[in-house]
Amino acid sequence: xxxxxxxxxxxxxxxxxxxxxxxxxxxxxxxxxxxxxxxxxxxxxxxxxxxxxxxxxxxxxxxxxxxxxxxxxxxxxxxxxxxxxxxxxxxxxxxxxxxxxxxxxxxxxxxxxxxxxxxxxxxxxxxxxxxxxxxxxxxxxxxxxxxxxxxxxxxxxxxxxxxxxxxxxxxxxxxxxxxxxxxxxxxxxxxxxxxxxxxxxxxxxxxxxxxxxxxxxxxxxxxxxxxxxxxxxxxxxxxxxxxxxxxxxxxxxxxxxxxxxxxxxxxxxxxxxxxxxxxxxxxxxxxxxxxxxxxxxxxxxxxxxxxxxxx
Amino acid sequence: xxxxxxxxxxxxxxxxxxxxxxxxxxxxxxxxxxxxxxxxxxxxxxxxxxxxxxxxxxxxxxxxxxxxxxxxxxxxxxxxxxxxxxxxxxxxxxxxxxxxxxxxxxxxxxxxxxxxxxxxxxxxxxxxxxxxxxxxxxxxxxxxxxxxxxxxxxxxxxxxxxxxxxxxxxxxxxxxxxxxxxxxxxxxxxxxxxxxxxxxxxxxxxxxxxxxxxxxxxxxxxxxxxxxxxxxxxxxxxxxxxxxxxxxxxxxxxxxxxxxxxxxxxxxxxxxxxxxxxxxxxxxxxxxxxxxxxxxxxxxxxxxxxxxxxxxxxxxxxxxxxxxxxxxxxxxxxxxxxxxxxxxxxxxxxxxxxx
Numbered sequence: 001x002x003x004x005x006x007x008x009x010x011x012x013x014x015x016x017x018x019x020x021x022x023x024x025x026x027x028x029x030x031x032x033x034x035x036x037x038x039x040x041x042x043x044x045x046x047x048x049x050x051x052x053x054x055x056x057x058x059x060x061x062x063x064x065x066x067x068x069x070x071x072x073x074x075x076x077x078x079x080x081x082x083x084x085x086x087x088x089x090x091x092x093x094x095x096x097x098x099x100x101x102x103x104x105x106x107x108x109x110x111x112x113x114x115x116x117x118x119x120x121x122x123x124x125x126x127x128x129x130x131x132x133x134x135x136x137x138x139x140x141x142x143x144x145x146x147x148x149x150x151x152x153x154x155x156x157x158x159x160x161x162x163x164x165x166x167x168x169x170x171x172x173x174x175x176x177x178x179x180x181x182x183x184x185x186x187x188x189x190x191x192x193x194x195x196x197x198x199x200x201x202x203x204x205x206x207x208x209x210x211x212x213x214x215x216x217x218x219x220x221x222x223x224x225x226x227x228x229x230x231x232x233x234x235x236x237x238x239x240x241x242x243x244x245x246x247x248x249x250x251x252x253x254x255x256x257x258x259x260x261x262x263x264x265x266x267x268x269x270x271x272x273x274x275x276x277x278x279x280x281x282x283x284x285x286x287x288x289x290x291x292x293x294x295x296x297x298x299x300x301x302x303x304x305x306x307x308x309x310x311x
Numbered sequence: 312x313x314x315x316x317x318x319x320x321x322x323x324x325x326x327x328x329x330x331x332x333x334x335x336x337x338x339x340x341x342x343x344x345x346x347x348x349x350x351x352x353x354x355x356x357x358x359x360x361x362x363x364x365x366x367x368x369x370x371x372x373x374x375x376x377x378x379x380x381x382x383x384x385x386x387x388x389x390x391x392x393x394x395x396x397x398x399x400x401x402x403x404x405x406x407x408x409x410x411x412x413x414x415x416x417x418x419x420x421x422x423x424x425x426x427x428x429x430x431x432x433x434x435x436x437x438x439x440x441x442x443x444x445x446x447x448x449x450x451x452x453x454x455x456x457x458x459x460x461x462x463x464x465x466x467x468x469x470x471x472x473x474x475x476x477x478x479x480x481x482x483x484x485x486x487x488x489x490x491x492x493x494x495x496x497x498x499x500x501x502x503x504x505x506x507x508x509x510x511x512x513x514x515x516x517x518x519x520x521x522x523x524x525x526x527x528x529x530x531x532x533x534x535x536x537x538x539x540x541x542x543x544x545x546x547x548x549x550x551x552x553x554x555x556x557x558x559x560x561x562x563x564x565x566x567x568x569x570x571x572x573x574x575x576x577x578x579x580x581x582x583x584x585x586x587x588x589x590x591x592x593x594x595x596x597x598x599x600x601x602x603x604x605x606x607x608x609x610x611x612x613x614x615x616x617x618x619x620x621x622x623x624x625x626x627x628x629x630x631x632x633x634x635x636x637x638x639x640x641x642x643x644x645x646x647x648x649x650x651x652x653x654x655x656x657x658x659x660x661x662x663x664x665x666x
Contacts, residue, residue, distance in 0.1 A: 037440050095642045101439050102386055106582055107641050109575045114634030120627035124620075240447075240571075247444055285455045288448035292433065295445050299437045 005273040008153050010266065015159040017265020018166035019224050024242040024249070024257040025173060026217035031251055032190040033210035036093060039108040041218060042239035043115035044081065048219030049131075049226040049235055050123045051077035056132045070132050078219045085215030089208045112236070120233060127232030162224040169220050170258055173213075177254065186210055190252075241268070244287035248294055250301030259302065264290070318660050331506060348495060352488035361487045366600050367494035368555045373580050373592040374505045375548025380578065381587035382514060383541035384521030385434060386442055389449035390549050391573035395565065396453060397423040397550025398557030399465060402474035405558075412477035412484075412558070416497065419554035420547040426453070427546020434538045450574055454565040471564025474557040490559050497555060501548060506589055508544065517541055518587070572630075579637040585649025594648040599633065606632040 023045055030038045038044075055073035068076065092111055096104050141160065143153045177183035189196040189206045197203050225235055245264040249256025267290050268283040282289075294301065322328040332338055352360050376390050397419035404410040404418055426449075433445040457465045466472040476485040477493065484490045508514045516537050519527035528534050557563035576599065584595020610628035614621035644651065 037443075092638060092642075099641075099645065102380065102384075102586075103582070103641055103645055105386065105440070105443060106578060107638060110579065110634045110637035110641065112634070113572070113575065113630040114638065117627040117629070117631030117634065121623050121631070125622045125626050237571075240451075243444060243447065247441065251440075281459050282455070285448075285452050288451050291444060292448050295433045295437055295441060299433075299441055 006270070009269040009273045011153050011155060012159070013266035013269025014262055015155070015163040015265070016269060017262035018163035019221060019228070019261075020239075020242055020245050020264050021258040021261025022166040022169055022217065022224065023221040023239050024245040024261045025170060025254060026214040026221065027242055028246050028249075028251065028254060028257040029173075029186075029210055029217065030214045031246075032254075033186050034093070034189075034207045036096075036104055036108065038214065039105065040088075040112035040115055041214065041242065042236035043112045043119070044085070044215055044218035045222040045225065045239050046231075046233065046235040047084070047115060047119055048077055048081050048215070048222030049231045050119055050222075051080055052219065052223050053128055053131050053226065053231045054123065073132070074219070074223055077223075078216050081215035081219045082212040083215075085211035085213070086208050089211035093207070093211070094204065116233065116236060125233060127230055127234070129230045131226045131231050156228075158227050162227055165220070165224060169217070170254075173217070174254060182206075182209060241287045244291040247291055247301055250303040253301070253303040256301060256303030315656055315659050318662060320660075329510075349492075352491055357487070360491050362600065362604070364487055364491045364494050364559060366596050367491075367498045368552050368559065369577070369580070369596045369600065370592050371498055371501050371555070372549045372552035373577055373584070373596050374501055374589075375545040375552070376577055376581050377587070377589075377592050378505065378508065378517065378548070379541045379545035380581060381591065382509060382517040382521060383538065385431075385538060385541060386439065387446040387542075387545065388443050388571065388574050388578070389430065389446035389453070390545070390577045391569045391571070392450045392453040393423045393427055393546040393549035394553030394556065394573075395457065395563065395569040396426050396546075397553030398474070398563035398569075399457060399472070399553075400550065401554030402472055402557050402563050403464065405475050405477070406473075412479055412493075416551050416554050420550040423550025423553065424543040424547035427542045427549070428539055431539050431542030434542065435535050447571070450571050454569060457565055466564055469564070469566075471562050471566055473562045474560070476561065477558050484558075487559070494555055494559070497551060501551065502589075505548075509589055513537075513540065521587075576633060579633060582645070583637065583640050583647055585647030588647070588649035590652060591647055591649045594652070598648065599636075602632055602636060603629050 023041065026044070027038050027041045030036055030041075052070075052073045055068050055076045056070055057068065088111065092107055093104075096107050141155045141157060143155065177187060185196070185201045186206055186209070188199070188201055189203055193203055196206070221239070222235065225238065229235070229238070241264055242261070245260035246257050247260070248263055249258070249260030264287045267286045271283050271286045272280050274280050316334075320334070322333060327333050332341060351363065355363075372390055372394055376387065379385050379387050400422040401415045401419035405412060405415045410418065430446060430449040434442050437445070458468055462468070464472075476483055477490075478484070482489070484493055509517075516527070516532045519530065520532055520534055520537055524534055553563070553569075560567060580595035580599045581591060582595070583598055584593065585591030606628040609632075610624045610626075613624040613628070617624065640647065
């Protein structure tokens with residue numbers, strides 16, 4: 001372990017973890033309301049980022065259709081993505097009600113492939129580096145920290161801003177689920193579909209709504225991610241680490257998803273402080289090794305309910 | 312089994328009822344079918360032979376997946392990674408230890424099976440989605456190992472090593488027309504093996520623990536033991552298929568299509584063909600391979616029509632075609648093509664009378 005690098009990596013890891021957490025939140029949301037594991041959430045994140053880029057005036061051939069500032073492009077993308085979420089729920093997931101787990105997982109995997117292809121055909125395959133990010137990667141804040149490398153921790157402004165937005169978004173969603181009527185209806189549905197129907201909640205509408213909200217969260221996550229990495233088709237694969245994050249935190253728990261996201265971010269960053277080169281290169285798979293350990297030791301995750309079926 | 316029988320044709324003895332091949336004309340059909348397959352490189356075009364070769368290899372891997380997913384009801388998102396293990400093992404033992412090819416296939420299967428056991432261990436404690444995540448971890452960790460560890464042996468960051476052309480009894484199998492026979496023979500062996508597994512005590516134990524694990528345990532099926540066996544068989548067959556593919560492509564590596572997308576496609580093939588049926592892998596693999604080739608042709612045609620947008624058409628048609636077909640199958644025919652064939656057979660048996 002290269003201890004000089006640890007403070008820097010802790011900071012970077014926590015900030016990166018914020019983005020993973022916001023992506024994980026969308027998956028947990030859909031799981032809680034309809035017990036669907038949405039493997040296509042990464043594609044929704046990617047589409048959200050692409051749409052924002054497109055509305056903000058990015059095109060292949062220079063012929064701009066929209067040319068909005070970022071604060072105008074993001075709401076538009078959010079509206080489109082919420083609509084897409086509704087559409088997906090109605091066309092793809094509604095017919096699968098009551099089907100076995102494998103069929104539903106495969107449905108979202110097939111959807112992921114379809115969305116991947118669709119994004120490639122609409123937006124092209126090349127990575128876009130002209131995302132209208134409010135910060136450039138070279139804008140950094142230096143915080144003096146004795147004991148760290150060069151006695152300073154360097155925080156990228158973009159990363160810091162995304163982490164702050166992620167925290168704000170998470171708090172907004174927590175309040176939404178705790179105190180609003182729709183949020184309450186969603187939590188009731190996740191507890192028991194029949195009882196929820198009994199007290200007059202329109203369960204299919206709640207499913208649709210939760211997909212729409214997942215589309216919104218995905219767009220937020222996509223914009224945050226794009227600010228740091230730029231827009232490309234590979235955003236969908238990057239977001240696969242959200243799955244270890246939600247299993248770490250426990251499938252049903254929103255706060256667990258956030259803490260799981262932070263832990264995954266930390267794990268990915270901390271291995272890079274190692275003095276062994278092979279371990280430094282393992283930041284891609286560190287979340288999955290963490291996941292395997294958790295699955296064997298504590299399968300319900302850190303904050304999940306102990307409802308998991310054991311065999 | 313998969314044979315059309317007219318109305319009024321019944322089995323009279325238990326052996327007949329249990330038999331895979333029950334009528335003289337079925338033996339005849341089998342013989343003619345084999346004759347056609349064996350002479351295929353003589354009369355079929357190059358595309359047909361190489362496609363058949365690809366289909367045979369994939370069928371072996373999907374048969375393994377079928378044991379694990381279709382019969383045992385566990386979910387695996389890592390079949391392609393186990394193919395990679397098999398491919399690497401076979402390429403390494405043939406080139407470094409000069410092990411003869413048939414033995415290398417077996418070793419590839421065993422090594423892959425043992426690693427499959429390792430990733431099947433979480434099935435002791437978890438199932439369903441959690442298990443899917445454990446196998447997803449395999450799908451990421453195994454290719455990572457091949458790219459980062461032992462770069463001299465495994466090819467390093469470039470992610471590929473070459474595999475020798477197999478030579479058996481002095482005959483070289485470099486041409487696809489020759490290699491086709493290796494795949495065909497292996498496929499026949501695995502098909503007979505899988506058929507027997509599914510019809511014997513082992514297969515019935517698998518089905519029982521898929522349908523109701525608690526009841527299966529009460530009947531004396533050791534769940535953990537049988538789940539691990541299913542994992543072993545699935546990764547064994549994936550390893551054999553991977554070894555066949557490695558020597559057929561003359562190389563193996565993470566770049567040559569052993570990623571998550573391949574694993575998903577194999578699961579899709581299984582569902583499109585029919586989960587838990589022995590006919591399913593054949594139908595599903597054939598359908599999806601032909602579909603992907605069609606998508607490839609459609610993509611390159613569009614790319615020729617719009618040369619400025621070539622890249623997006625070339626990459627996007629396959630996932631769109633596959634995703635759409637998989638989703639349509641899941642909604643409209645979740646039991647797959649094999650079930651279609653069953654209903655067709657039933658209709659044929661009742662043909663003059665009722666539908």
